[in-house]
Amino acid sequence: MSKGVLAVVSGFSGAGKGTVMKKLLESFDDYALSVSVTTRKPRPGEVDGKDYFFRTKEEVEEMIAQDQLLEYARYVDNYYGTPRSYVEEKLSEGKNVILEIEIQGAMKIKEKIPEAVLIFVTPPSVDELRRRLEGRGTETQKVIESRLSRAAEEAEGMEDYDYLLVNDDLEECVNELHRIISSERCKTQRNTEFINRIQEESRGLMKGDL
Amino acid sequence: MSKGVLAVVSGFSGAGKGTVMKKLLESFDDYALSVSVTTRKPRPGEVDGKDYFFRTKEEVEEMIAQDQLLEYARYVDNYYGTPRSYVEEKLSEGKNVILEIEIQGAMKIKEKIPEAVLIFVTPPSVDELRRRLEGRGTETQKVIESRLSRAAEEAEGMEDYDYLLVNDDLEECVNELHRIISSERCKTQRNTEFINRIQEESRGLMKGDL
Numbered sequence: 160m161s162k163g164v165l166a167v168v169s170g171f172s173g174a175g176k177g178t179v180m181k182k183l184l185e186s187f188d189d190y191a192l193s194v195s196v197t198t199r200k201p202r203p204g205e206v207d208g209k210d211y212f213f214r215t216k217e218e219v220e221e222m223i224a225q226d227q228l229l230e231y232a233r234y235v236d237n238y239y240g241t242p243r244s245y246v247e248e249k250l251s252e253g254k255n256v257i258l259e260i261e262i263q264g265a266m267k268i269k270e271k272i273p274e275a276v277l278i279f280v281t282p283p284s285v286d287e288l289r290r291r292l293e294g295r296g297t298e299t300q301k302v303i304e305s306r307l308s309r310a311a312e313e314a315e316g317m318e319d320y321d322y323l324l325v326n327d328d329l330e331e332c333v334n335e336l337h338r339i340i341s342s343e344r345c346k347t348q349r350n351t352e353f354i355n356r357i358q359e360e361s362r363g364l365m366k367g368d369l
Numbered sequence: 370m371s372k373g374v375l376a377v378v379s380g381f382s383g384a385g386k387g388t389v390m391k392k393l394l395e396s397f398d399d400y401a402l403s404v405s406v407t408t409r410k411p412r413p414g415e416v417d418g419k420d421y422f423f424r425t426k427e428e429v430e431e432m433i434a435q436d437q438l439l440e441y442a443r444y445v446d447n448y449y450g451t452p453r454s455y456v457e458e459k460l461s462e463g464k465n466v467i468l469e470i471e472i473q474g475a476m477k478i479k480e481k482i483p484e485a486v487l488i489f490v491t492p493p494s495v496d497e498l499r500r501r502l503e504g505r506g507t508e509t510q511k512v513i514e515s516r517l518s519r520a521a522e523e524a525e526g527m528e529d530y531d532y533l534l535v536n537d538d539l540e541e542c543v544n545e546l547h548r549i550i551s552s553e554r555c556k557t558q559r560n561t562e563f564i565n566r567i568q569e570e571s572r573g574l575m576k577g578d579l
Contacts, residue, residue: 314567323555
């Protein structure tokens with residue numbers, strides 16, 4: 160069985176990433192979501208090891224020191240990070256691991272795991288993006304402006320991704336994401352074991368060993 | 370409309386490349402087969418521009434001199450080559466162009482068109498390959514041996530390909546090939562025009578132009 164693919168999904172807020180990933184996990188059974196570690200307190204109903212790994216500040220700082228996080232960030236005095244061991248365990252089980260994360264985190268992951276596949280989700284046009292960001296007319300002008308300028312910043316990083324995924328139709332987008340990740344599993348660099356076996360055995364063909 | 374993908378398919382004789390490609394072209398309508406140029410005489414029923422472009426030796430040598438062939442080879446006093454203009458025309462029409470060719474030709478194409486996607490088709494195991502190469506027991510030992518040693522040579526080049534396509538079940542293999550080529554169209558490097566447009570328009574978002 161070949162190892163799974165680590166897929167990092169980023170993109171404009173309002174691009175519908177969350178919905179796409181939820182649908183992907185429902186539709187195909189060879190995927191696992193990455194579970195983050197955090198120092199914040201669990202909210203009612205949240206389960207350790209499913210929603211998050213809930214750890215103390217000292218534990219997370221120790222993980223950082225030991226290079227056990229693929230990336231991490233601090234928001235409002237709490238750490239959020241991606242545990243390397245969980246991701247690698249799922250990949251070895253043959254699951255594709257999906258990670259939703261903003262661009263800085265995505266770049267850190269690519270640094271640590273070069274075979275990670277980076278996918279940027281975008282609406283088909285900026286007009287459409289603007290409509291989605293402006294929401295239902297209930298947001299203040301300030302909120303809208305901060306979303307718009309964040310989107311413009313995010314757009315600057317698009318070329319650093321491997322694939323572009325246009326979210327026009329939800330179902331088509333989910334299938335496309337599945338196609339991208341499945342195809343990655345056919346990359347020769349991901350199949351060196353198979354290739355070595357075929358090469359070794361076929362050298363036997365020349366010598367007439369068979 | 371985005372440009373099509375140039376897919377170069379190689380692999381062991383006996384891997385079933387021909388059948389896979391025929392089925393791919395029947396099943397999906399965004400593909401075109403590359404048509405080769407040759408100096409050999411047309412056989413009964415062969416149509417110029419469909420089976421081959423039939424040209425004189427002088428014409429083909431002129432094409433070579435003008436760098437109008439992506440690759441070419443000489444067998445038994447005849448030239449066979451891949452005309453660049455035909456391939457580029459189909460790609461601009463948005464068709465994916467499929468080219469079946471051996472490894473040396475594949476490498477020449479990758480040199481001239483770095484965005485070409487190289488796919489190596491293989492049976493699931495060397496045992497299976499041997500069974501297919503030995504044929505139906507009608508071949509001489511010499512023919513079988515030459516096929517076996519050719520397969521062993523071909524295997525050495527597998528890593529130079531981008532994707533590995535295991536031909537176990539025909540239908541699954543055709544779908545996999547389609548997935549690979551479709552996913553390639555989502556690569557960011559193939560969508561720079563779309564990305565530039567989104568980036569330019571989203572810079573407008575920051576300035577509040579919209």
